[in-house]
Amino acid sequence: MAPGRNDDCWCGSRRKYKHCHYQIDTAAQDQKYAASQAVYARNWKGTAQHHFDGRVYHWLAEQLADAKPKRVLDVGCGSGHGLLALREVLGSDVQIVAIDENRACLQEARETLGRSGVDAQVINRMAVSRTHEGYNHVAEPLAFPLDAACSLIESDVCNDPYLLPALRASGPFDAVTIWLTGVHMLRQENVNVQAHGIDSDGAHRLYVQNATYELADSVLRPGGVLQVGDRGVAPDSPLLRADVLQAHEQQASVTSLRVRSLTHRLYDEPNTGRTPMGLTPGTSGLVPVAFQLAVLSIVSEKP
Numbered sequence: 001m002a003p004g005r006n007d008d009c010w011c012g013s014r015r016k017y018k019h020c021h022y023q024i025d026t027a028a029q030d031q032k033y034a035a036s037q038a039v040y041a042r043n044w045k046g047t048a049q050h051h052f053d054g055r056v057y058h059w060l061a062e063q064l065a066d067a068k069p070k071r072v073l074d075v076g077c078g079s080g081h082g083l084l085a086l087r088e089v090l091g092s093d094v095q096i097v098a099i100d101e102n103r104a105c106l107q108e109a110r111e112t113l114g115r116s117g118v119d120a121q122v123i124n125r126m127a128v129s130r131t132h133e134g135y136n137h138v139a140e141p142l143a144f145p146l147d148a149a150c151s152l153i154e155s156d157v158c159n160d161p162y163l164l165p166a167l168r169a170s171g172p173f174d175a176v177t178i179w180l181t182g183v184h185m186l187r188q189e190n191v192n193v194q195a196h197g198i199d200s201d202g203a204h205r206l207y208v209q210n211a212t213y214e215l216a217d218s219v220l221r222p223g224g225v226l227q228v229g230d231r232g233v234a235p236d237s238p239l240l241r242a243d244v245l246q247a248h249e250q251q252a253s254v255t256s257l258r259v260r261s262l263t264h265r266l267y268d269e270p271n272t273g274r275t276p277m278g279l280t281p282g283t284s285g286l287v288p289v290a291f292q293l294a295v296l297s298i299v300s301e302k303p
C-alpha cells in the first residue's frame with residue numbers, strides 16, 4: 001500500500017512521500033521521467049535559495065574572480081541561483097552558457113534569471129522514451145546563438161554527441177563550472193547510467209564530473225579554468241587536503257588540466273529535508289569521526 005502524502009517515502013530517502021516518489025508513482029508511464037525531473041527541480045529550488053541567501057554561490061564565484069572570466073560554461077545549472085551569483089560577482093557583461101539534463105530545472109533557471117531582469121534563452125532538445133533496458137534520453141543536433149547573454153541548453157554532459165562540437169564552434173571559454181552535482185530519482189534508470197554500472201549518488205557525481213573534466217579540456221582557452229564546487233568534509237588538516245587534491249588530480253589525469261587550488265568555506269546544511277546530498281570524500285574514502293561540513297572549490301587550469 002502506498003504511504004500517506006505526509007508519511008516517509010517508501011524508498012528510504014527519509015523525505016515525505018509528497019516531496020519524493022508520490023508524483024512519480026501517480027504519473028502515467030510515459031510521464032514518469034518528466035515527473036521525476038519536476039519533483040527534483042521543485043525540491044532543489046528551496047535548497048538553492050538557501051545557498052544563495054547564505055552567499056555560498058557568491059563565494060564559489062569569487063574563487064574565479066581573479067581569472068576575470070568573460071565567457072563561462074556552467075554544467076548542471078539547476079534552478080539558476082548559481083548563474084545569478086556568477087553575474088553578480090563577475091559582472092553582468094559575463095556571457096553564460098549553462099546546460100542541464102533536467103528540463104524542469106532549465107525552466108526554473110529561466111524564471112530565476114527573469115526575476116532579476118535577465119532574459120535567458122532555453123533550448124529544449126531532448127526526448128525520453130522507455131525501453132525494456134530503461135529510459136533513453138536522446139538529444140537532437142544543437143545550434144545556439146553565439147551572442148546571447150545567457151543560453152540554457154538541455155543536454156546530458158555524459159551522453160550528447162552534439163554538445164562538444166557546438167560549444168567549440170561557439171568559441172573558447174574562460175571558465176567552466178560544475179557546482180554541487182546531484183540528480184533526480186529516475187536518472188538511475190537511464191540506460192547510459194545503467195550501462196556504466198552506476199548505483200549510487202557518489203558514483204554518479206564522479207561520472208558527471210569526469211565528463212566535465214574532459215569537456216573543459218576541449219572548450220577552455222589556454223589559461224582558462226575549471227572549477228568543481230563540491231560538498232564535503234572541511235579539509236582543515238594536511239592529510240584531508242592532500243586526499244581531496246589527489247582525488248581531483250586523478251580525475252584531471254586523463255586531461256591536460258592541472259589542479260591549481262583547493263579552498264573551502266564552512267557550510268550550513270539547509271534544513272529543508274528535500275534534497276539530501278552525499279559527501280564527496282577524497283581518494284582514501286576517509287571521513288573523520290568529527291568533522292565540519294564545507295563547500296569546496298577545486299580549480300584546475302588549462303596550460
Ligand SMILES: C[S@@+](CC[C@H](N)C(=O)[O-])C[C@H]1O[C@@H](n2cnc3c(N)ncnc32)[C@H](O)[C@@H]1O
Nearest residue numbers: 076077078100101102105156157179180181182
Ligand atoms: C544539485 S543540482 C545543482 C545545481 C547548481 N549547480 C547549483 O549549485 O545550485 C545538480 C544539477 O546537475 C544536473 N545534472 C546532473 N547530471 C547531469 C548531466 N549528466 N548533464 C547535465 N546536467 C546534469 C541536475 O539535473 C541538477 O539540476
Ligand SMILES: [Zn+2]
Nearest residue numbers: 009011020021
Ligand atoms: Zn522516494
